[in-house]
Amino acid sequence: MDALELLQQRVSAGRLVAPAPTAEQREVLFQAAMRAPDHKLLRPWRFLTVEGERLRALGELFAEAAQHQGGEVDPAVLEKARNNPLRAPLVVVAIACLRAHPKVPPSEQLLAAGCAAHSLLLAAYAQGIGGMWRSGELSFSPHVAKGLGLAVNEQIIGFIYLGTPEKPARPAAPVELAPFVSPW
Numbered sequence: 001m002d003a004l005e006l007l008q009q010r011v012s013a014g015r016l017v018a019p020a021p022t023a024e025q026r027e028v029l030f031q032a033a034m035r036a037p038d039h040k041l042l043r044p045w046r047f048l049t050v051e052g053e054r055l056r057a058l059g060e061l062f063a064e065a066a067q068h069q070g071g072e073v074d075p076a077v078l079e080k081a082r083n084n085p086l087r088a089p090l091v092v093v094a095i096a097c098l099r100a101h102p103k104v105p106p107s108e109q110l111l112a113a114g115c116a117a118h119s120l121l122l123a124a125y126a127q128g129i130g131g132m133w134r135s136g137e138l139s140f141s142p143h144v145a146k147g148l149g150l151a152v153n154e155q156i157i158g159f160i161y162l163g164t165p166e167k168p169a170r171p172a173a174p175v176e177l178a179p180f181v182s183p184w
Ligand SMILES: Cc1cc2nc3c(=O)[nH]c(=O)nc-3n(C[C@H](O)[C@H](O)[C@H](O)COP(=O)(O)O)c2cc1C
Pocket: 010, 011, 012, 013, 132, 133, 134, 135, 136, 157, 158
């Protein structure tokens, strides 16, 4: 796929089915992520892959986290939390790993991690893999972070759902640029 077409046409795919990306495709996804712009080459990111039965375990972790938020939890909310990870055959947890650095503040490291996640999404689209970056309040849950084994300096920046798109990608309409771009 042409690079400029990819950059202008990438869209998310919410409905994803098996098969999950192959080993070869995953190599491309993660190599693309590693090429994100990155001040001082800190690589302030890492990724966890969750698939198969582990998707159910992630759903259980989400349900537990919803219960840990306190108060009475609507059973429908719990059920939704439990089923959320089952919306794709592969969920990649994108994690920012922030460390003290004299030249690179945590905000820049967070941006670099976000760029890595975006590169992964672009590499997915380029390979015909459907992808969607999701967060939701449970991505900020300390219980989820602990269950996924995050260190204190790490934070979840997204759950990237990947799989085979159920429907063809919708066309991305061009955006009127005037509100977003102006000479100074
Ligand atoms: C950090 C981040 C978190 C997001 N979380 C969600 C989410 O929880 N649920 C959702 O529907 N979309 C979420 N999105 C937006 C979608 O990934 C997607 O970009 C949006 O639906 C627009 O679709 P498009 O990518 O096809 O333009 C998030 C995007 C980012 C960058």
